[in-house]
Amino acid sequence: MTNTKYEFKYASHPEDAKAYGTDELRSHFLLDNLFQDDFIKLTYSMYDRYVVGGIKPVNKDLQLETIPYFKSEFFLERREIGIINVGGTGTVIVDGTPYQLEKKEALYIGKGIKEVVFKADGNPLFYINSAPAHQSFPTKKVGKKSAEVIELGDSKYANKRILNKLIVSSIVSTCQLQMGITELVEGNVWNTMPVHTHERRMEAYFYFDLEAGQTVCHFMGQPQNTRHIFLENNQAVLSPEWSIHSGAGTSNYAFIWGMAGENLDYSDMDVCPPNLMK
Ligand SMILES: O=C(O)C(=O)C[C@H](O)C(=O)CO
Ligand SMILES: [Zn+2]
Secondary structure, eight states: OOOEEEEEEOOOOHHHHTTOOHHHHHHHHEEOOOOOTTEEEEEEESSTTOEEEEEEOSSSOEEOOOOGGGOOSSGGGSEEEEEEEOSSOEEEEETTEEEEEOTTOEEEEOTTOOOEEEOOSSOOOEEEEEEEOSSOOOOEEEOGGGSEEEEEOOGGGTOOEEEEEEESTTTSOOSSOEEEEEEEOTTOOEESOSEEEOTTEEEEEEEESOOTTOOEEEEEEETTEEEEEEEOTTEEEEEOTTSOOEEEESSOOEEEEEEEESOOOTTOOEEEOGGGOO
16 A cells, blocks of 8 residues: 655746735645655655655655656656655665664665665654656765855844755755755744745745744745745745745744756855845
């Protein structure tokens, strides 16, 4: 019996998205119920064929399975995957080799690996992103000490945050995938402000470590025609290549950003000054 639930999301044209109301915005871009006991939950999106998912092994180990959309024998036949643990310390077995991931540690697994098993020990929550891959690169764990850490923003503007680059080209060889974690410093609420777009790459944001009862208002849309979606803890949102991706929380929080597309240049961004947004 399959341990995987999956759904499909088409890509939206920016002119169409301008007319979306709250329900349509949520149904096209919001990804929820990522963590379901003893299931792998995947969304296959038409933004660069990016897959976003959550894996919560509780009573049994969960093996990564292919899904019908791939028409492949196994998940990583023509794909690569990035995994970040946002729960208790957990273990991922990659073709027989165990990798232990503490909270906020990452694992990259390249194209061609046949067996990936998520162990049901220690209450882990594995957040995953996957993109098509044309070449095999070695599996690599990125622990806390190997991350590239940058301080961004300023408390004066309520956007002071720590950005941890985990799966980026200076640390791990990948075909398309880039992933990392940004943590808002207490008292600060704005992420990715000033906003940017990058038509060369799509992006997905996954918000976590948000205090119970609090929320993040995620801003999307073209810089001069913005929309918002309120997100709860452990929800994700797709960001099309034409869209900004920024958020303001009612408290501080952390989020995982992941991207795929034309290049592996993290700094390739078209920034829009705050006073020019509409
Ligand atoms: O806080 C930030 O700024 C970010 O985390 C930005 C993301 O990493 C991003 O959008 C990369 O393109
Ligand atoms: Zn971005």
